[in-house]
Amino acid sequence: MARIIVDGRYCKGCGLCVEVCPRNCIVLDPDTINDKGYHPAMLTDESLCTGCASCALICPDVAITVER
Ligand code: SF4
Ligand code: SF4
Numbered sequence: 017m018a019r020i021i022v023d024g025r026y027c028k029g030c031g032l033c034v035e036v037c038p039r040n041c042i043v044l045d046p047d048t049i050n051d052k053g054y055h056p057a058m059l060t061d062e063s064l065c066t067g068c069a070s071c072a073l074i075c076p077d078v079a080i081t082v083e084r
Contacts, residue, residue, distance in 0.1 A: 017063075019062045019082075020042070020081065022057045022079055024050045024056035026078065027050060027056035029054030029057070039064040042057050044057055045057070056079075
């Protein structure tokens, strides 16, 4: 089982991780706004995440940590 941890403080809501995730299991959380005024990314379903780390690699703000 893998999952990602998004540090919402650093997320700028660019959506690159959402686009790159091959399992389509990341969204921008519509219910949360961080201190910068962005909706941070969040994992929707841990059971879908493979831990491939594509999201973490593409994130320009290094806001994603992958746990495997
Ligand atoms: S590690 Fe891979 S499967 Fe998991 S959320 Fe990131 S891009 Fe998607
Ligand atoms: S790529 Fe990084 S900064 Fe962009 S939405 Fe995803 S977590 Fe946020």
